[in-house]
Amino acid sequence: MTETSKRSAPPVESPIVSPSPLDGPAKQSAPHRGAYRHKAHQPGAPGVINAHFGAGTIFAELSIIYISNPITVHFRPIRQNHSGATPSPLNHSRVLDTLVKNLEGMAYRCLHDADWTMVFVSDGCQELSGYASSEILGKTGVSWEEITHPQDRGRVRACIEDAIGSGQRFAVQYRIVCKSGQVKWVIERGVAIRDELDESVIEGFIEDISVRRTTLEALEAAEQRYRNIFEHASEGIFQSTRDGHYLAANPALAKLYGYDNAQALMTDLADIERRLYVQPNRREEFLTLIEKNGAILNFESEVYRRDGSRIWISENAHVVFGPQGEFICYEGTVQDISERKRTEAHLQLMAMVFSNSNEAIIVTDASNRIIATNPAFTCLTGYQPDDVIGKNPRILSAGTTPTEVFSDMWTCLHREGAWQGELWDRKKNGEAYPKWLSISLVRDEDGQIRNHIGSFIDISELKATQERIRHLAHHDTLTNLANRFSLHEKLAQALAFCKRNRMQLALMLIDLDRFKTINDTLGHQAGDELLVQVAKRLSHAVRESDIVARLGGDEFVIALPGIGSPADAAHLADDITREISAPYLIKGQELRTSPSIGICVYPGDGSEIGDLLKNADVAMYHAKANGRGNYQFFTEDMNIATTERMCLESDLRLAITRREFLLHYQPQLDLRSGTIVGVEALIRWQHPTRGLVSPADFIPIAEESGMIAAIGDWVLEEACRQLKVWQNRGITHLRMSINLSAGQFLDKTLPARIHELLAANDLSADRLDLEVTESMSMASPDESISVMKTLSSSGLTLSIDDFGTGYSSLAYLKLLPIHTLKIDRSFVKDIESDPNDADICDVTVLLAHKLGLEVVAEGVETEAQLKFLLSIGCEKVQGYLISKPLPADQAERFIRNNPPMKGLGTIDLWPAQEQLTPIEEHCHA
Known part of the structure; x- marks a missing residue:
């Protein structure tokens, strides 16, 4: 060149x-x-x-x-x-x-002057702006700044000047206004250089980006739309890797799994398989299906949320591949279906309830046509579903339910949406039966009736049970007589009738004599059988119009409305006494009882039911007091005695807290050694105003009122305390005999209570002898044997009191772990004059010795009695011949001042006892 x-x-x-x-x-x-x-x-x-x-x-x-x-x-x-x-x-x-x-575009060179004078533009200028190159070149042409959109000029110049000032290339997007007025978006890229004349010029290239920008804006808008969808979707959206890492997650997914934001989810939940799925094998199944099919739909799993709670989800996902078919990720959505699962479970449960319910269920449509029944319906009615589907439930009706019931049912059903009640239907086999129906309406969203659902049960047995209950509510379960409740109803009706017709009514209260002895001796079963037979005899003895009821226990009531005079009641009382006193054969034994009957008459003896029953009761107690087996008409004097008895009972309740009870001790003499070897503790009541009250007066009241248990426990405690006092004073050989009541004897806490008292008083068990009556021991032999074995095994001695007065079974007697038989005073009393009593005492001693038992004779009052008992080998005696029951201090002096007897064979006794007081005579009797 x-x-x-x-x-x-x-x-x-x-x-x-x-x-x-x-x-x-x-x-x-x-x-x-x-x-x-x-x-x-x-x-x-x-x-x-x-x-x-x-x-x-x-x-x-x-x-x-x-x-x-x-x-x-x-x-x-x-x-x-x-x-x-x-x-x-x-x-x-x-x-x-x-x-x-x-x-494609316009290359240019311009001067770095105020107008950006163009010194070169390429032919692309025409296509870009509509201006020919000649129209823009030089200072006389249209300046490029003029073509630049007015709103962008300042920004463009500032951008270019900044780049020139820093020696950097520049690139700026802006709008131009074409010659045609069309607005285009362009991008200009350039750089400031020094030309061959060393002047600052700008060279660059301007390109039309209108289409590109429009496309980009569309893409950005689309991307924003998809981003909004991603961010605001109600379903969870994710992208994940094969190995269980999230690449992307939206807020909905984070919220679903319990995270505050998506980033926290992706950071924390780094192992989907192990940390997300309740059953990890579900992830394996997910991978297998999606890899096989390329997509997966409605994949349901139970997963853990961040707080450890569980939810059910449904996943829809597909595999995303790259341009060359390479795996990119899994992409899909997640929906919480926990509520649906609960609904499904509830529906399944309801379906099971429907199918397995013991209640028959029918479902009808809005027209009341049957559309469904359950198996219980078929079981109850005999109808198969095909027999009734499409039909009105009235085909089930027996036709006996009043129309008013159906009218009320539909009124209530439409007003309240539900109804319950009793209807009579007929089974397929023609059998009519009562049913209890519960029916409900099902309405749609608009409140229109869609279905009726009815469930019912056969209440035949229930009604029979109700009838039995009604009968039981009015009748005694044992005798089938009217009970106390029914008696009051019937008496009220009878009294109203007599009042209207000015008639008299006699009321009898009957109590069986010696029933407790029979019940205790032969057991409750025998006692119940006796009551049943008595009830039958009473029912046969009266008129149909009369009322016979059982009050309870062995008490019965007969009401005789419309009698002519009290003599009519007396005649019936004689008949009843004769009938009831006739023998009964029960459990192979002939038993006897008799009635004590109290009679009062309306209106003379009272006009109210309560008064009549009370007065008849008073009269009955007087019949018992007069020797039993008789009847007594009520008199006002009887009320006085009853009032006295009630006062005595009231005072008795306070006697323990007031410390009014005391014990006297009757010595027992050993005929072999001539020494006092024991004492029997006998209770006395020192009343503050009545003085010394006989046990014969207050013990029956205590037994009837339930106070005997507390009194018996006091006797145990006081006897042990006194025995401890004597032991501390050197009297260590005495054995204390204590009588037990029936309730005390069968109380399961008795052994523990006795051991507690022995320990508290430092006494050995052989210092106590517990006495139970023959009747008590035979009332429930097996239980008695068990109790006695428990007591005997602890070292206590046991005695049968009043032997010969009850109904002992020798088979059971030999099994009882007892040590002593006590001959009742009633046999000792006449042994001098009555050979039978003498023989009974002789046989009793012989029997006891054969069984290895000792014998104590009670009520010994004469030397002749003592001689006889000594002659037949009786070991011990007690009675007024030896000593009356003494207070503790006198008993102690008696024991100390009377050394062993000598010459019992000649009855060398202690000095005669002082004369008995009247109360002592009563106690002795």
């Missing part, structure tokens, strides 16, 4: 800024346009393009600085043409011109 050509040609590797007009592109340049465009669109990569000009080929290297599209092209020849010559400046210029012309 010449120096001139060097100056006029662009420097090697300088931007294409040739200001020379060129003839036009080479004929063969067009085929290469796509090639250099393709190379130009590979960012920052130099490309080698073969361009054909004229008869030769020029090889050049284009260095393209690319930001979205080429903006600056550096050209450098890299090889000579086929002739071997370096391209001429002209050819060089033509190549540059061809390249510039084929670029």
Whole structure:
């Protein structure tokens, strides 16, 4: 090249800024346009393009600085043409011109002045702005700043000035207003350089990006829409890897799993398989299905939330593949179906209830046509579903339910939505039965009736049970007589009848004599059988219009409405006494009892039920007091005695707390040694105003009122205390005999209580002898044996008191772990004059000795009695001949002041006892 050509040609590797007009592109340049465009669109990569000009080929290297599209092209020849010559400046210029012309956009050079005066623009100017190059070049042309949109001019200038000031390239997007008025978006890229005259110029390239920007804005809008969907979707959305890591998750998924945000979810839940699924194998099933099918639908699993609670989810997912078919991720949605699962479970439960309910269930439609029944319906009615589907439930009716019931049912059903009641239906086999029906309405969202649901049960047995209950409520379960409740009802009706008709009514209260003895001796079963037979005899003895009832225990009531006079009641009382006193055969034994009957008459003895019953009771007690087996009419004097008895009972309740009881001790003499070897503790009541009250007066009251248990416990405690006092004073050989009541004897706490008292008083068990009556021991033999064995095994001695007065079974007697038999005073009393009593005492001693037992005779009062007992081998005696029961201090003096007797064979007794007081005579009797 010449120096001139060097100056006029662009420097090697300088931007294409040739200001020379060129003839036009080479004929063969067009085929290469796509090639250099393709190379130009590979960012920052130099490309080698073969361009054909004229008869030769020029090889050049284009260095393209690319930001979205080429903006600056550096050209450098890299090889000579086929002739071997370096391209001429002209050819060089033509190549540059061809390249510039084929670029999409406008290349330019402008001055760095106030107007950005253009000194070169490429032909792309026309296509870009609508202005020809000539209209823009020079200071007289339209300045590019004028073409720039007014709203963008300041921003564009500031951007370019900042870049120039920092020596950096610039790129700025802005709008231009075309000659046609059309607004386009362009991107301008450029750089400030020094030209050959060392002046500051700007070279650059402006490209139309309107379509691209529109597309980009559309893409951004679409992306934003999808982002909004992702962020605000109600379902969880995720992307995850095969190995169980989340790549993306939306807020809904985070909330579903209990996290505050998606990032927290992805950070914390790093192992889906192990930490998410309640059953880890569900993840394996998920992977198997999605890998096999490429997608998975409605995959249900139970998963853990962050707080450890469980929910059910449904997943829909698919595999995302890359352009080359490579795996990218799993992508899908997650929905919480816990409520649906609960609903399904509830529906399943309801279906099970429907199918397995013991109640028959029918469902009808809005027209009251049966649409469903359950198995219990078929079981109860005999109808198969096909027999009734589509029919009205009235086909089940027996036709006996009043129409008013159905009318009330439908009224209540439509008003309240439900009804319950009793109806009569008929089974398929024709059997009528009562049923209890519960029916409900089911309404739709609009409040219209959709279904009726009825459930019912056969209440035949229930009604029979109710009838039995009603009968039981009015009748005694043992005798089937009217009970106390029914008696009051019937008496009220009978009294009202007698009042209206000015008639009399007799009321009898009957109590069986010695029933307790029979019950205790032969057991409750025998006692119950006796009561049943007595009830039958009473029922046969009265008229149909009379009332017979059992009050309880062995007490019965007969009411005789409309009697002519009290004599009618007396005649019936005689008949009843005769009937009831006749023997009974029970458990192979002939038993006898008798009635004590109290009678009062309305209106003379009272006008109210309570008064009549009370007065009849008073009269009955007087009948018992008069020897039993008789009847007594009520008199006012009887009330006085009853009042006295009630006062005594009231005082008795206070006697323990007031410490009014005391014990007297009756010595027992050993006939073999002549010494006092024991005492029997006998209770006395020192009343503050009545003085010494006989046990015969207060013990029956204590037994009837339930106070005997407390009194018996006091006797045990006081006897042990006194025995301890004597022991401390040197009297260590005495054995204390204590009588037990029936309730005390069978109390399961008795052994523990006795051991407690022995321990508290430092006494050995053999110092106590417990006495039980023959009747008590035989009342429940097996239980008695068990109790006695427990007591005996602890070292206590046991005695049968009043032997011979009860109904002992020798088979049981030999099994009782007892030590002593006590002959009752009633046999000792007449042994001098009655051979039978003497024989009984003799046989008793013989029997006791054969069983290895000792014998104590009670009530010994004469020397003759003592001689006889000594002659038959009786070991011990007690009675007034030896000593009356004494207070503790006197008993102690008696024991100390009476050494062993000598010459019992000649009855060398102690000095005679002092004369008995009247109360002592009573106690003795």
